[in-house]
Amino acid sequence: MKNIKRSLIALFAMLAISCNVEDVQDRPVIEGVDSPVLTAPTSGAAYVLKPENAAAQAERFTWKSANFSGDVQITYSVEIDKKGNEFKTPQVIGSVVSENQVSVTVETMNKAALALKATPFAPAEYEARVSAVTGNMAPMYSNVIGLVLTPYTTENPKLWVPGGYAAASGYPKDWDPASSPQLSASGFGKVDFEGYVNFAGAGEYKFTSFPEWKGEFGEGATAGTLDPKGANLKMTAAGYYRIEVDTEKLTYKTTATSWGIVGDATPGAWDNSTAMTYDAAAKVWKITVDLVGGKEMKFRANNNWDVNMGDTGANGSLEYGGDNIKVATAGNYTITLDLSSPRNYKYTVTKN
Incomplete structure (x- = not known):
């Protein structure tokens, strides 16, 4: 009986081994044979992206299928990156399974360009390719084509204020647009810029339309005017300045401000401001x-009512001429006024 059991076990083992060997021999070998071929758009295609067309198709990318030497499910992804970056930071703008085309919207293409640190409204060169992946295999890539994208932003336009004053005034570097304080327009497409900049002493500066040396504005022919080719502007005295610029009229205005609190909750009531102190490191009053x-x-600024701020909506944000701020209970308070983010002015009132 034992010999019969041993024989049966041996027989089943041989059958199992035989079946497994046959399965392996019959199983197709999946390997990358032919990469996908990107067929549209053609290299050099240019796109001026606009917010009003955000939901519209910017482009339909098409390609010839990859060959993995078998009937397998393939995931295709369209990638773009800055020209010359060798796809070190690719942005995927479309992905499909076992299909040969994908439609990409204006909004999707625009987001990818901005993620790649594009400058809004300025054309720049990019590269596109298609990746093909199945299972755990390494992806195969198509040919690379060049694209020119001009992205947009719906954020308020900005001006940067680089100058020789910056490092001494609490900002990172002199003459560095990217790290300099900013001015903001009142809305998308507007040209009325405003913001606050600290000058620890007299100094020279310019305005730039980008966080780099592009779209510059310097001194105009007459006081208070600007010229794109003008010399450096000059601030003649130290102060915390409200700066207003109109890039259409090419005019600007600077107003030295010293801030305080006023009201029947304060020591000076509604007649006299109680002065605040500016902290250059924290960039707050x-x-x-x-x-x-x-x-x-x-x-309010300068102990008068020309420039004053309140909180309409009691939400911690300030508006020019806004509602009075209510003080619920008596006590000793630490108050801060933050004007460092243009047109996004904040404050805190904290009981000690």
């Missing part, structure tokens, strides 16, 4: 003061 409960306050 500060004061520690006793406030009266159940009363109100505002921020």
Whole structure:
């Protein structure tokens, strides 16, 4: 009986081995044979992307199928990267399974360009390719084509204020647009720029339309005017300046400001501002003061009402001429005023 059992076990083992060998021999070998071939668009295609067309198709990418020597499911992805970057930071703008085309919207293409640090409204060169992947195999890549993209932004336009004053005034570097303080327009497509910049002393500066030396504005022929080819602008005295620029009229205005709090909750009531102190490292105005409960306050510049800010909506954001800020209970408070982010002015009132 034992011999019969041993024989049966041996027989089943041989059958199992035989079946496994046959399965392996019959199984198709999956390997990359032919890469996909990108057939559209043609190299050099240019796209001026616009926000009003965000949902529209920017391009339909098409390609010839990859060959993995078998009937397998293939995932295709269209990638773009900056020209010359060798796809070290590719952005995927479309992906499909076992198909030979993908439609890419204006918005998708624009987001990819911005993710690659594109400068809005400025054309730049990119490269595109298609990757093909199946299972755990390494991807195969198509031919590479060149594209020219002009992306957009719906954010408020900005101006940068680089100059020789910066390092001494609490900003990272002199004459470095990327790290310099900014001015902001009132909305998308607007040309009225505003912001606040600290000057620790007299100094020279310019305006740039980008965080680099492009779209410059310098001194115009007469006071208060700008010229794209003009010399450096000059700030003649130290101060914390409100700067206003109109890039269409090519004019600018600087107003030295010294900020304080005012209101029946403050020591000076509604007649006299209680002065705040500017902290260049933190880039905020500060004061520690006793406030009266159940009363109100505002921020104002230069101890007059020409420039004042309140909080319409009681949401921590400030607006010119906004509503009075209510002080619920009496006590000693630390108050900050942050004007470092143009047109996004904030404050805090913290009881000590």
